[in-house]
Amino acid sequence: MPSMGILERGDNILWSSSIEITHYLLLVKYAISFAQNVRDGRLDEIGHIPYQGVERLENHVLFVRTKTFYDKQEIVLNFCLDYVESELHDKASAMQLLDLFIDKILERVKIKGKLIERISENPAEFERVGDDVYREVMGTRQLMAEIETGFMLDAPDRREKTMKLLFSAVSVQGLPIASNFYEDIASHFRISVSESEDAHSILENLISAQLSTLSYESTIQGTSCTYLSLKFTDFFSFTERQLTVNFFPVNDTGRKTLFQDDFSFIVMSEGDPELAHVFQASVTPLFAQTGLFTEKFSGEVTKYSAVKTLLERFPKTLRDN
Numbered sequence: 001m002p003s004m005g006i007l008e009r010g011d012n013i014l015w016s017s018s019i020e021i022t023h024y025l026l027l028v029k030y031a032i033s034f035a036q037n038v039r040d041g042r043l044d045e046i047g048h049i050p051y052q053g054v055e056r057l058e059n060h061v062l063f064v065r066t067k068t069f070y071d072k073q074e075i076v077l078n079f080c081l082d083y084v085e086s087e088l089h090d091k092a093s094a095m096q097l098l099d100l101f102i103d104k105i106l107e108r109v110k111i112k113g114k115l116i117e118r119i120s121e122n123p124a125e126f127e128r129v130g131d132d133v134y135r136e137v138m139g140t141r142q143l144m145a146e147i148e149t150g151f152m153l154d155a156p157d158r159r160e161k162t163m164k165l166l167f168s169a170v171s172v173q174g175l176p177i178a179s180n181f182y183e184d185i186a187s188h189f190r191i192s193v194s195e196s197e198d199a200h201s202i203l204e205n206l207i208s209a210q211l212s213t214l215s216y217e218s219t220i221q222g223t224s225c226t227y228l229s230l231k232f233t234d235f236f237s238f239t240e241r242q243l244t245v246n247f248f249p250v251n252d253t254g255r256k257t258l259f260q261d262d263f264s265f266i267v268m269s270e271g272d273p274e275l276a277h278v279f280q281a282s283v284t285p286l287f288a289q290t291g292l293f294t295e296k297f298s299g300e301v302t303k304y305s306a307v308k309t310l311l312e313r314f315p316k317t318l319r320d321n
Helices: 019-035 091-108 115-121 123-150 199-220 275-290 306-312
Strands: 003-008 012-016 042-050 060-070 074-084 162-172 175-181 223-234 239-249 263-271 317-319
Touching: 003 019, 003 091, 012 019, 012 123, 019 042, 019 060, 019 074, 019 199, 019 223, 060 091, 074 091, 091 123, 115 123, 162 199, 162 275, 162 306, 175 199, 175 306, 199 223, 199 239, 199 263, 239 275, 263 275, 275 306, 275 317
Parallel strands: none
Antiparallel strands: 003 012, 003 074, 042 060, 042 223, 060 074, 162 175, 162 263, 162 317, 223 239, 239 263
16 A cells, blocks of 8 residues: 655654655655755655565655745645555556645645644644545545546657766765766756865765765665656756666666665666666676676775776767667
């Protein structure tokens, strides 16, 4: 059954429908932190595979919708829904459930400047409201599935079959080892740089550090983050763009999950997100040729200086022929 949670800003859990999702919400915290560095960045979804406390490994999708309210102060609420891919017909069904939950919560709770204070004073009441709305929404789930099944059509696949590589990195235990940009996207990020500082270097360190931390911290919570997706507005073309960040084991194309001592290959791209998996499979032999990833990380970062050169060799564009 899908589970839900509500975060105030990015780290304060106001309500959750299960113990499990409280662990997954840490991914939301780190992903929001990363998305906020992008101008107009909006976290859309996170993919992950729980491996602790579960009988079998299954792909999970964690949707995030952020609502901002203004009165005497700004209130930012992040509504989250986590589900196993095999449990729901498609992503549209999951989003319908989350939107329904949000609408009903907002009907029951007045969003005013002192909402957070009221919840702190009487958390049991908000917990009861969340539980009631959650049960009501889950009660409509079967009906929604039946309606969608009756109107299913085979829509043509119009996705762009091109992946543009923007950034890649290798990390281990939350520590970046090497990283590289393939396109200048500094203007799309919020960074403060003095005249004596290099904006490109600061951005490279910021992105690699945040994504490395996200990848590692997810394993601490017993799940493996496989990807995150966010949208932002390109203020030069005034178009909406989508960034996808994938996380792979460096030297194992057959295994999807990352564990705490694994070297993580991080890929940021635009275009068809599925091509990131094709890209990973094609570059894994190059990682293997270095002979640097057969042993556990010793703490000596300088040992991996050749990885930067390897990242620079990757093609900037991948097309599905």
